[in-house]
Amino acid sequence: MPLETLPRVFSSGRILPMKIPYMDLSIKNLEERQELLSAIDKVFQHGRIILGPEIIELETSVAKYCQVKDSVGVSSGTSAVNLALTALDIKAGDEVIVPALSWIASANAIAATGAKPIFVDIREDLNIDPVAIEKAITNKTKAILPVHFMGKLCDIPAILKIANQYQLHVVEDSAQSFGATFEGKVAGSFGIMGCFSMNAMKVFAGLGDSGMITSNDTELTEKIRILRYCGMVDKIESHYLGLNAKMDTVQAAILLVRLKKLNALIEKRRKIAKNFDNELKGIAKIPIEKAGYKDVYYGYTLQVANRDKFRKYLDEQGIETKVQHWPLMPDQPTYAHCRNDFYPNAKKIVNEIVNIPNHENLTEIEQTYILDKVKSYFHANT
Numbered sequence: 116m117p118l119e120t121l122p123r124v125f126s127s128g129r130i131l132p133m134k135i136p137y138m139d140l141s142i143k144n145l146e147e148r149q150e151l152l153s154a155i156d157k158v159f160q161h162g163r164i165i166l167g168p169e170i171i172e173l174e175t176s177v178a179k180y181c182q183v184k185d186s187v188g189v190s191s192g193t194s195a196v197n198l199a200l201t202a203l204d205i206k207a208g209d210e211v212i213v214p215a216l217s218w219i220a221s222a223n224a225i226a227a228t229g230a231k232p233i234f235v236d237i238r239e240d241l242n243i244d245p246v247a248i249e250k251a252i253t254n255k256t257k258a259i260l261p262v263h264f265m266g267k268l269c270d271i272p273a274i275l276k277i278a279n280q281y282q283l284h285v286v287e288d289s290a291q292s293f294g295a296t297f298e299g300k301v302a303g304s305f306g307i308m309g310c311f312s313m314n315a316m317k318v319f320a321g322l323g324d325s326g327m328i329t330s331n332d333t334e335l336t337e338k339i340r341i342l343r344y345c346g347m348v349d350k351i352e353s354h355y356l357g358l359n360a361k362m363d364t365v366q367a368a369i370l371l372v373r374l375k376k377l378n379a380l381i382e383k384r385r386k387i388a389k390n391f392d393n394e395l396k397g398i399a400k401i402p403i404e405k406a407g408y409k410d411v412y413y414g415y416t417l418q419v420a421n422r423d424k425f426r427k428y429l430d431e432q433g434i435e436t437k438v439q440h441w442p443l444m445p446d447q448p449t450y451a452h453c454r455n456d457f458y459p460n461a462k463k464i465v466n467e468i469v470n471i472p473n474h475e476n477l478t479e480i481e482q483t484y485i486l487d488k489v490k491s492y493f494h495a496n497t
């Protein structure tokens with residue numbers, strides 16, 4: 116551990132200033148590093164670097180984990196969403212409904228098909244509002260792209276009901292929610308397809324970029340296998356306009372190692388979140404895990420009226436925070452032509468959200484330090 120992050124606790128119980136980064140992607144554990152290195156070394160040895168056996172193994176394992184028939188490894192979460200929509204023939208002239216609050220990749224993946232992203236509102240839980248979805252439907256609407264935000268599943272029953280009623284596809288942007296469940300059913304198993312990112316920051320993370328698409332429709336997953344390889348059906352013929360979006364075999368090797376430990380890692384995150392919940396309820400506006408849902412806490416998001424003052428205070432205490440994601444996607448210059456009046460709640464909430472560090476390697480002392488500082492802020496400011 117770097118010196119400045121070492122806890123300095125005095126006999127009085129007082130903890131001196133610490134430095135707590137929002138995230139630390141280095142791998143401290145030697146055994147873990149060796150396990151990953153030997154998995155990569157196997158790829159070096161067999162030499163099947165392009166779409167190697169680890170990818171097929173990962174696709175089988177992820178399909179099983181996600182309770183679906185098939186899954187396809189691709190180059191990123193952004194390409195996963197883009198390929199899923201492309202496989203559904205979504206194109207220029209179509210509309211896809213998406214929450215105003217998400218990582219910009221959600222909207223870009225839609226826009227790159229030629230379709231128009233229609234931004235709609237979120238609820239207090241930061242997830243897309245089904246009522247707002249229904250209001251935004253036109254005769255051009257082809258699909259809904261709900262984003263399971265910060266490790267929490269959307270109101271899936273309500274979304275599926277609307278989609279069914281209006282004959283729309285549901286493609287789940289599950290990039291932030293691998294392993295999150297509702298009534299035991301896992302993210303990526305509800306819609307026609309589920310899209311994941313395993314970039315280094317996600318809960319289920321590789322050490323580089325990759326993504327995954329899950330589905331029970333094997334015609335679609337086979338089409339995506341063609342699309343990810345420049346539309347090639349075999350070594351000679353190209354049937355669709357596809358770009359290169361293959362997953363790297365080395366990433367698949369890393370992810371296979373990490374998948375084995377994923378449930379334990381999620382439990383660590385949930386334990387930290389429950390500790391934060393217990394200590395902060397009634398003091399701060401905390402993320403609520405609804406009955407029947409299991410959240411994986413990609414981030415632990417507080418909603419604070421004077422967000423920037425709160426961040427500045429924590430920053431002075433050595434605690435790094437993160438706002439995911441400001442500004443709203445339609446407030447980006449790229450989407451100036453897509454702004455509408457459909458998301459008043461998101462406009463307000465985007466100025467209140469702030470994530471405190473919650474990664475699985477936080478020590479108990481670090482958790483206590485964060486809680487002390489958050490509490491002292493609210494004690495002085497309410």
Ligand SMILES: *Cc1c(COP(=O)(O)O)cnc(C)c1O
Nearest residue numbers: 191192193218220221290312314
């Ligand atoms: C991370 C993320 C993506 C994109 O994933 P990449 O692998 O970084 O391309 C898409 N949607 C959401 C909601 C994300 O958080």
